[in-house]
Amino acid sequence: MNNYSLHKIREEYLNFFKEKNHLVRESFSLVPKNDKSLLLINAGMAPLKPYFIGTLEPPNKRMSTCQKCVRTGDIENVGKTDRHGTFFEMLGNFSFGDYFKTEAIDWAWEFMTEVLKISKDKLWVSVYLDDDDAYKIWNEKIGVSKDRIVRLGKEDNFWEMEVGPCGPCSEIYIDRGEKYSCGDEDCKPGCECDRYVEVWNLVFSQYDKDEKGNYNPLPNPNIDTGMGLERITAVLNDANNIFEIEPIITIINEVEKTANVKYGEDKKTDVSIRVITDHIRAMTFLVCDGVIPSNEGRGYVLRRVIRRASRHGKLLGIKGNFLNRLVDSVIDNWKEFYNELDDMKGQIKKIIKIEEEKFEETIDQGIEILKSYINEMKSNNExxxxxxxxxxxxxxxxxxxxxxxxxxxxxxxxxxxxxxxxxxxxxxxxxxxxxxxxxxxAWDANKSLDLDVGIKTEFEGYDKLSSQSKVLAIIKESQSIEKLSENEEGYIILDNTPFYGESGGQIGDKGTIENKYFTGSVYDTKRNNDRFLHLVKVNSGEIRVGDQVNALVDKSIRSDIARNHSATHLLHKALKEVIGEHVNQAGSLVTEDRLRFDFTHFEALTKEQVNEIEKVVNKQIFDSLQVEVLETSIDEAKQMGATALFDEKYGEKVRLVKIGDYSMELCGGTHINNVSQIGMFKIIGESGIASGVRRIEAVTGRKLYNMINEMENEINSIATILKTNKDNFIEKAKSTINEVKTLEKEIDMLKSKLANSKIDDLLKEVYKVDGINIITKKIDGMDIDGLRQLGDKLKDKTDNIVVVLGTEKDNKVNFIATATQDAVKEGIHCGNIIREVAKTTGGGGGGRPNMAQAGGKDPAKIQEALNKVKELVKEQLNK
Structure with missing residues (x-):
């Protein structure tokens, strides 16, 4: 056998099938595109599913890939077994209605025996028990003897996922020799021992399994093969497991150096080393493909992988964060084939470092608490x-x-x-x-209403802002009624409407509904399936079911909403440009006053990034890009590269909003005709709302114009207060602040002098309690800082002393207590003294044994409070 490295086998495989007229494509992202059935890509064929079932035309009827995959179903076994891993690469060759079983089997045998130079005597194959065609090809055409062909049942030789392309398969096994055998005379492929290792699965996709479990024949049978790159490399190199092959062994070496341990000397230590080695590859590739740690979905998969690796680092004795440093080893060894790793290196390391730091904050405390639970369980035999x-x-x-x-x-x-x-x-x-x-x-417009199924609303608001409509139903307090009278409120359902119903983050339209007998204000519009519900307050007259009315949308409000909605599309694209392609929409709100956009990102934006995002958005506005709305199919929109929330439900026809050549998104909202109508865009806030989710708030158009005017008025007011003009008010403010600082220093000096002037008088009032010197005094007109300074000076003048002072200033009560260290050793605790003193005046506080402060509410009781000090000191000394 050629003992090729992992990278060499990948290269040989793809070149082999390129020569067989296959289109060799780079690996697809680990994040599935337009596939709700998968959280992450877990097989080589998964990204190609649309080609197999015929919903998309493949770029070539023959394709070959080396696909990145992540599976976490057996994550608890990673590191404990020789074969389990969360991240792996899957070699595959595929036919979409072109060649079938004969060619797939023939080429697989050719690659194994002529390229990898594996002895034919070491190869076994299995077929599905009813697949006589595959059996004949292996036996009669390839020449594999009957005793090396094993028929296996559906569990072993029928490949399927929950839904999608599936069919019988044939697997190729390598005999690793008797030293791996279980010793059974009948040992052969299908046995649980490690002698026969399955390395290549040839799936003959003849069916499409639907959600009901039906196997529907595909129009043209397909070929889907998969060979685990790590596994075939381990077999060729006679390695003990998938971790001990090049270049994965280089990661193990880095873990050894980081943890100062030796691989292969301790089974428990080896498990942790293998977990880290596997997980560091998984997290590196996941982050590179845009996954951000979070508490759900694929973000949780990443978070789990990072935290498991971090914990196993602690088990190895590694102090502090280390995972982001190990990322270098992954990137250095895989960047030649996956050059995006090097391009994203800084971001990958940053995201992993931040997540590990977050975990660091909680894990130690959590582990200690869990240990206490474990000890308690063991002591109780639980x-x-x-x-x-x-x-x-x-x-x-x-x-x-x-x-x-x-x-x-x-x-x-x-x-x-x-x-x-x-x-x-x-x-x-x-x-x-x-x-x-x-x-x-409150009342949910989306809940089921007890109305005739024929009551539906036709939306006409994309093209016009008014319509002649008929009242189909009236809802009040969730009940269907016949009329609304003056000053009453309720929801009105019309047969057609220009009012946009709240959806997709855009709020509902406002306006009026009226006829010659009635006028009503529309405060909101919601959607209930195919019905539009107008929240109306009757201003005059009454409205009845069956009435004809004029429905009029408030044009200025609609225009402001449209400005903000189009600006949201520009913002989404700008975020991807400035921050990175990992940014995805996580929610939005579009109103007439502002826009709010939630997006996936792992840290707060810098001031420079915010400025750059604003600059990019405003550039598109100033370039006057045209807004074009197209109606197309969802598949065509995806092929055009449209951005969409693909977890959302879309109908057969979708609206595609295209802004010049800059942005293209699926959207059902209302928009302006040209982005120049936005006027200008300004970010007014950026914040975090959840782990891995940030929020930007912004304003445009008239709201921004009004905001600028308000700011100018405030600047003029500040300038007036500072007795200068608005062109000079910043310099004037700086000089005023400097003057204030100078005066504050002078005040501090005066406070110090004032405190010094009182020291001698206060020292004359010292009294003793059981050998402890005590000073208690009410000082009028002094703030808390002055009180602290005075207490410190008194403490410096006398040994073994407790000082408790109270003051009233600006109708506020403050106390301080301070004590020397020798007094503390005797049992004095200032925090406990001041707490009881402050209670007398209706306040509270506390602090350290040698220093504490408190506030109060009743100035008349300051002296009464201070009189308690003597008894409090006695109690502490007696304890």
Whole structure:
């Protein structure tokens, strides 16, 4: 056998199929495009599914790839076994209605025996038990003897996922020799031992499995093959496992150096080394493909991988953050084939470092608490951690459940997951209840209404702002009624409307509905499936079901909303340009006053980035890009490269909003005709709203114009106060601040002199309690800073002293207490003294044994409060 390295096998494989007229394509992203059935790409054929089922035309009927894949279903076994990994590369050759079983089998045999030089005597094959065609090809055409062809059942030799292309398959096995055998005389492919290793799966895709489990024949049978790159490399090099091959072994070497341990000397240590080695590849490629750590979806997969690796680093004794440094080893060894790794290096390391730092803040505390739970369980002979405790770790300390489970498993313990889930649901219910009590969840326009199914609204608002309409229904307090009278409010459903119903982040239109017997103001418009509900307050007359009305949208408000909506599209594109392609929309709000855009990103934007985003958006506005709205199919829109929220439900026809050659998004909202109508764009806020999600708020058009006017008025007012003009007010403000600082220094000096002048008089008032010197005094007109200075000076003048001072200034009560170290050693605690003193005046406070301060509310009781000090000191000394 040729003991090729991993990179060499990849190169040989792709070149081989290129010579067989296959289009060799670079790996697709780990993030599925337009496929809701997958969280992450987990097989070589997954990105090609549309070509297999015929929804998209393939660029070539023959293709070959080396596809990046991530699977986390067996993540707990990673590092413990020789074969499990979260990240791997899958070699594959594919036919979309071109060649079928004969060519697929023939070329697979040719590659194995002539390119990799694997002895034919070492090769075995399996076929699906009913697949006589494949059996004949292997036996009669290729020449594999019957005793080396094994028929296996559906579990082993029928490839399928939950839905999608599937069919019988044939697998190629390599016999690794008797030293890996279980010893059974009947040992052959299908046995659980490590002698026969399956390296290549040839799937003959003849069916498309639907969601009901039906196997529908494909119009043209396809070929889908998969060979794990790491596994075939390990077999060719006779390595013990997928971790001990080039270049993966170089990562192990880096982990050894970082942890100062030796691989191969301790089984438990080896598990941690392999976990880190596997996970560092997974996290590097995931971040490179735009995944951001979060608490759900693929972001949670990444977070879990990073945190597992970080924890295993701690088990190896690694102090502090280390994962971002190991990223270099991955990039250096894979960048030749995946050059995007090098391009994204800085960002990859930054995201991983930030996530590891976040975990660092919680893991130590969480582990200590979990250890205490474990000790308690063992002392009580318990084997299951209560779900409430696991939930407290999660909810209070950010400690993930899977990490709790993993640590417990190391101790042969488990967690009550059912109770944990109940606690989680209770928390959700409390949150929902809180929202409801706050009035946030009022009547929901999206809930089912008891109306005739024929009551629907036709929306005409893209092209016009007024319409002649008929009242189909009236809703008040969730009930269908016949009329609304003067000063009453309710929802009116029309047969057609120019009013846009709230959806896609854009608020509903406002305006009026009227006829000669009635006038009503529309305060909001919502959607209920195919119905538009207009929230109307009747100003005069009454409106009845069946009435004909004029529906008039407020043009100025609609225009302001449209400006902000088009600006949102420009902002989305600008964020991708300035911050990176990993940015994706996570929510939005478009009103007449402002726009709000939530997006995936791992850290706060810098001032420079915010300025650059503004600059990019305004450039498009000043370039007067035309806004074009097209109606097309969802598949055509995707082929054109449109940005969309592909988790959203889209109909057969979609609206594609195209802004020049700059932006192209699927959108059902209303827009302006040319972005120059936006006027100008200004970001007024940038903040974080969740882990991995940031928010930008911005204004445009008239709102921005009004804001500029308000700012100018404020500047003029400030200039007037500073007795200067607006052109000079900044310099005047600076000089005024400097003057204030000079005066504050003079005041501090006067305070110090004032304190010094009182020291001698106060020292004459010292009295003793059980050997402790005490001074208590009310000082009029002094602030808390002056009081502290005076207390410190008194303390410096006398040994073994407690000083408690009170003051009233500007109708505010303040106390300080200070004590020398020798007094503290005797049992004095200023924090406890000041707390009780302040209570007398209706206040509170506390502090350290040698220094504390407090506030109060009743100046008349200052002296009464100070009189308590003597008894408080006595109590402390007696203790």
């Amino acid at each position: 084997t299951t951690l209560k779900g409430e405790k696991a939930f407290k770790l999660y909810d209070t300390y950010g400690f993930p459940l899977d990490l709790t489970k993993e640590i417990l498993e190391d101790e042969d313990l488990k967690v009550d997951e059912e109770q944990f889930n109940k606690e989680m649901e209770s928390q959700r219910n409390r949150a929902r209840s809180a929202r409801s009590s706050d009035g946030i969840e």
